[in-house]
Amino acid sequence: MSERIAVYPGSFDPVTFGHLDILDRASAIFDTVVLGVLENPGKTPLFTAEERVELLQACLDSRPGVQVTTFDGLTVEFAASVGAIAIVRGLRVVSDFESEFQMALMNRRLDPRVNTVFLMTSFSNVFVSSSLIKEVCQLGGDVSEMAPPVSVEAMHRRFAERRESHD
Numbered sequence: 001m002s003e004r005i006a007v008y009p010g011s012f013d014p015v016t017f018g019h020l021d022i023l024d025r026a027s028a029i030f031d032t033v034v035l036g037v038l039e040n041p042g043k044t045p046l047f048t049a050e051e052r053v054e055l056l057q058a059c060l061d062s063r064p065g066v067q068v069t070t071f072d073g074l075t076v077e078f079a080a081s082v083g084a085i086a087i088v089r090g091l092r093v094v095s096d097f098e099s100e101f102q103m104a105l106m107n108r109r110l111d112p113r114v115n116t117v118f119l120m121t122s123f124s125n126v127f128v129s130s131s132l133i134k135e136v137c138q139l140g141g142d143v144s145e146m147a148p149p150v151s152v153e154a155m156h157r158r159f160a161e162r163r164e165s166h167d
């Protein structure tokens, strides 16, 4: 049987335990999961694409069959370029569903060969999102239960740099 490859695209700004949870669930289904870090998301990221890749890589020690790369342009083109049969996306709350559903149908229209596979996060990660943990971390809150230590340390460093450059 041919190798079953999936892409897991996202901003990963920065990687959270929610992302790693979805990644592990995807890895149990696919032979290879290629994490795709979107280079130029509409939103201004806290970390460069290279920094986001480095943070992901730092979390992947014991995860064989997982690769990380950046991509630009359409997710379906990225998926085709690595021979993926599926796009993995995580679902947390019902409100995620509408935009994810639209994206999945648009991606199917763009390339009918690729299916989107939605995986549900664990209870502990239902309210974990990169944007929320950035806000909480910037305001001095503890996010260590929501993101791996490398992400938390990187956020502290980045916010400290920003504070210094404003002084």
Ligand code: PNS
Pocket: 009, 010, 011, 012, 038, 041, 073, 074, 075, 076, 102, 103, 104, 106, 107
């Ligand atoms: O982690 P995010 O920010 O929720 O990820 C969103 C992402 C990267 C999956 C989405 O913005 C995307 O696929 N962007 C690539 C451009 C593209 O293909 N757009 C059409 C999708 S319907």
